[in-house]
Amino acid sequence: MSVILQVEKATKSFGGVHANRSISLMVETGQIAGLIGPNGSGKTTLFSSIVGTHPMDSGSIRFEGEEISHMRVAGIARRGLIRTFQQTRIYGGMTCVENMLISASQRTTGLLDLFRTRNPAREEQAEALLAFVGLYAKRHLQAGSLSFGQQKLLEFAMALMNEPKMLMLDEPTAGINPTLINSVIDRLKRASEEFGITLFVIEHNMRVIMQLAEHIYCLAHGELLAQGRPEDIRNDQRVIDAYLGVH
């Protein structure tokens, strides 16, 4: 299997806080990788560094072999690397279908393409994906009026609409009704299988990440603490200590 994302010695500090210290990891194409760690361990900072929200202090990030650590957010997104946010972000004043339509990939489109009227094929794709996450009935409602969990599902559908090569999800099940969580796991797995998207998932819910991920990285205090298959991580004493606060 080829490596789609390679992070080497990623380092980032905010003032005196070392959010990420020399973190190296890689994600293989088509894989579902997990990222766990206690609160404040630097998971979201690492995500933000990868997608270009803020520059790293030092280190290298390669996506499909190309160095992306000096690129801007939109440029990285157009290369097929998309993230979702921990605090769900959707376009609240627009309907669900409109949210979907404007999320379509910008990889091959220029500014002039935006002046075309909406095309039915895209609209069908949007509706199919909304059906995929169970929001078909609410497709003409303003996205801002949806519940938090539904917004989270919409954001996921928007990410799929973008047809990314790799999708980075920041806590996809946080705030979602426990009975819905299984269907979220199911949909993430199906997204990986049906659409061939590589997933990199931050998750606090151990049950979810153990079911989902094939390979897990664990951060603590801004450093990479452990990595391995889910069962190795579950039994790793350092990981258990980190979560229980022994450190």
Place this chain on the structure above:
Amino acid sequence: MNNGAARLIGYLALLAAGLAAPFLFPAYQSQMAELWLFIVFALTWDLIGGQMGYNSFGNVVFLGVGMYACALTQVGLFYDVSLYNQARGGGATIFTFDWQQYLEGLAVGLPVGAALAAVTAAFLGSLVLGMRGQYFAICTLGLGIAAGEIANGWEWIGAGSGMVPPNAPDAIGNLARFYYYFAMALAVLTFLVLRHLYATHFGLAINAIRDDEDKAESMGLRTTRIKVTAWIISAFFLGIAGGIMGNLKRFIDPVDTAFAGPTFGVWMVLMAILGGKGTLWGPVIGAIVFQVFKEVSWTYLLGWQRVALGLLIVLIVVFFPQGIMGFLRERFPERFGHRVESDSPVALSRERAG
């Protein structure tokens, strides 16, 4: 009769009323011409402030650029601008324009005004559209004032004494009526262009920027380019409106007519908010209500007009921030297409299978 046909008839009725108005109410021609221009002001402001969420107090720059560029072109095609402006409008017998020259001047001047306004927007936009929220608002406020001051000190365009656009020859007839139809044509054109624009992905893109710009960027949208383009479109139509306004008012004062931040600059914001930010008809309705209020208060509250307008601004911003169309949308969401539907058979079968 279906919905589309009813709408078409409605549009045609409005159009007919617009065409007939100068003959029905000849005493109000210049106010009605101004109203059409106000509709353009509000529509072009709403493109940026309402649909894109960038509260600009600097759109008046494009109005002034269009106004000066048009008038200067009208003069410059036939006379020396410097000599013309040195006469301070007193050269009416020397600098005459026959009807061919007058129309030619307008035919070149209005597009030049539009183009120059658009170029100004492209230049300023690439500088200031990186700023967001209140920073952008304050910065554009400064741009408007700076532009006024520059015009105020520029001798070639008449400086603080202002500039008088060319005198219309008698063949043009009633000047207010003449420009009424220009203004109406521009307002209708602007409306139709924006209506089309909001139905494209560009419309969705600027809405996305309004709702969450960081998200739009993280989805790969070229946000800066989109924002600058929107400002250019806004400036283009506002530039033409400026050219018409200058000729309608018959005098261009750098600070009070061209770069009139405290009046036109604020009014365009107010009209859009009053009618409903981010809706297509909102700015149109807002402009009508505002112009009627302004003219009525001018008639009945002489001396207190500005106080009444100030009070209106405060009342609208505090008690009615969503505007007329915004209020209606909250009350009757289904009318605006926001509705819940039953699951499609496809979705249901997928659910069961899944």
